[in-house]
Amino acid sequence: MSDLASCSAINETTVNDETLIEDLKISRKKWERFSNWVHCICVVTFDLELGQAIELVYPSHVKLTEQERSNICYLAFPDSNSGCMGDTQYHVRIRQNGKTTHNTQSLKEYDRKCPVFVQSDRDYYWGYVYFRQVKDKTLPRGYFQKSIVIITKLPLVNLFSEICALIAPEFFESGMSVMEAVSREIDRWPPPVPGQILHLILMNVLFQTYIPNQNYKATVPTVAALDHTTKKHSLRKIVLTSAYEGDMFRSLASVVSHVHLLWELALLGEPIVVMASSPTTCAEMVQALTATIAPLKYCADHRPYFTIHDSEFKEYTTDAPSPPAVILGVTNPFFAKTLQHWPHIIRITNGSNVENQKYRIKKSENLKVLDSKPGVYTQYKPFLQKDKAILKKLLRGIQTKRPGEVQTALLRRHLLELTESFMIPLERYIASLMPLQKNISPFKATPIPQLFNPDDFLATLSSAGPQLTTGIKGDWVGLYRRFFRSPNFSGWFHTRYTELTQKLQAIQLEALSEADLKTWVQGKQEVEVVDMILRIRQKLDKSYEDDVPISHSVQEKLNERINDIIYTLPDDLQIILSVKS
Template structure:
């Protein structure tokens, strides 16, 4: 039985899993050494290091927590199951897999200092490095463990790509409390996280961390300083998206789908990314909502979920019910997203069907897969994985698509291709926002220059009249001028009613307030 199947069949026993984790937490309380540093200071950056072991008979279980932290049993179950891939290759014992996930925590006994950098303190992040090695003493002849950093900060480039990379080579296959204590002792000497640049020493390296004033600043990390000096500080852009657009484009049926992804993210409509491993789907989520910056993504985003994700244990009655961006590797989750027993389903009508980004195989070199082709997972899942046919609004830039195609076929690096995609959509977003910026600029009076909350005086009717008069820098679909104008109006109407618009407006108010306070 595969791990995905084991999760599916055991999903109804989550209460049993919670009881198991509660017992393990009590056991750890007596054996984990007391910390010799300020836990409160450590929690300015992270909450704990956790080592998870995969028991072939019982499933994932907690092996170690440092420093000891009173996680709720539900959170420990979520962390355990989200810290392992649904699928893995037992013959590959040399390659570590790193990925990250996000969950709504219920650990009320863990006190985390408030920070202006944390906009949603109800969510925590797990940064994982999964490793397996030959072990003749267990049934499957190989053991599996995940080393996890739990933090309130969405700093994937720091925690996943640098901290875990520096720590794991020092670990053997067993938990090392001495190593974790050494890591924590260095972190507590770091300055309090704040916008700007900070030098952070860690195991012989220096991380030069860049934190922007706001999470939605566009093109973060695009310009990097390369140094030939050995032991030079490593530049890390805390909110820089991870992953490569080259890998994504090679899996899409057509590069034109980038515009569908962009529109749905901008309008906060549901998207599910299906990949073969958690690293790829979690990186896609990171790349996707970077496309619309400086518009903040307003939905619930989960870089990687399993059947035991906390997303299924919530009522989802809030404003983000059908506004989500989710990464999965288990196709059964698609079925569960549509029908949850005794709970309101995430999907209420055909228009709420998620757009499925199938990243499970590269597109054929001599042609493109049809969007509605049968899913390679049909035999496994028992149903077709078919995404709804989306309605596009924005006209495609064929010059950009040609340049992207040539770059993917040529010898351009993944970093070069990612820069090309990010710049194109950053400029597209800037042109899209220009009419809204123009509208709000004419609202500013002597009073609103002092009180930025005057931005709230938005009238959709007045804005659309101004849009009709001045137009937009974005090219919309349509054969005639009239059709293009109607498409433009429909798209802006949809955006102004979406959570994305209100999040973007709140960001403008927040930044204006900061500017006034700094004077």
């Protein structure tokens, strides 16, 4: 029996519950390096009695809830109307509804070092799907239908799409032995470290890729293999300049003349439905829309591919006056009727190009999106004007057949600069909410940042607004006011406020580590001294729990300060308080 299946082959009649729990812990620990990259790999097949069903899960100790299994099953196959013959690839996001999966230490480090827009998401899994449907007269339905789905916490769409494209065809040909070998190889990979070239070997292929660190604008190092590595192992090489970035221009080409409007909709977390004929097109468009606002993290929900069987279907198709803040990618014509009241609809057809896509004002009555031509349907009035120079440059690039990667680089850089122009005044203002360092005392409670006041912020725009970094004109104040009501503002503010709070805690702990507590303790009551010891320990414990950025030397000095004042106390108290040291 393979290692993968060993944890499920325990003889339950002879092993008690404690042993079983311990065995599961050992199994999880054993697969920790695998868990740095992949939660599990599912094989989904079509069963005549059950419909879509999970055939296998690797490694076998991984437990998915019934709802997670159901969502994976339905998302693993394109809707029947899609008519996807042959091989189809796309990606999905699946809400995690079981116990929160605790990230490995390496994944925690990954989240600390990478930009926010490629961090893992504690509430969702990413699923990378490879679906095959081919005629097979030997099967009861006359078709072979099966999917491989890689489930992970990482939004590395480029990398995992390539990995899935390598694994799936081999599995379809050779079966279980492929999956066991793949799982063991992934379990030997180094952890995902932002800011470094990664060399990952799988099935005689060397994947070389790069995940940015927080300095996301840094020049990407040359992704090149060491010659002796490839020669020694006779490896084929796949080089991915980015582990996560898709071909943004290709995805948005059909609606590129409205990219500024789409940027505003994404920035504000507006409800958008993307209707296309294939899940691949849907997923790429949804991914591109969320990427338009980088380096800001897209904090509203988004489903690159969504079906009528999804457990959140009722939640998202309710007749409420305001649809939820989500971008849905759909192929089923049923959604054309169900979501026709949504304020923003993007309709794409195969072969759509820039010339045949027209900007249309969505009419709320008598709209038949299913019968509509490709385009953007909305009544939204943008706050900002278009940047005609970049649009002209991109359209000329189409005419002159400029390489797609150059078009994407131009578009991505423009949108990055636009988002940064929008966010710089907010970053400057939130930094001003920090108390002055001279007012931070080691002997008083840790101060907290001042509250965010929208009116105070808006008052700064006349002298320090986006006009300093961009030439785009428009109602910036109106855009900010609308942004303050969006999930993206809430997510950004929560992250930045937490960072400021932790920075204040770190500054105070550093001050406390340098404080002369031997002098402070003179003349103090025992109860005050004990209280100070307990408070320092509480702050230290909280710094570990909250990952407050303090150095090891500061931690050591704080323990020294605790010992300094413990020794001023009577022997009996010293014994009690030294137990924890």
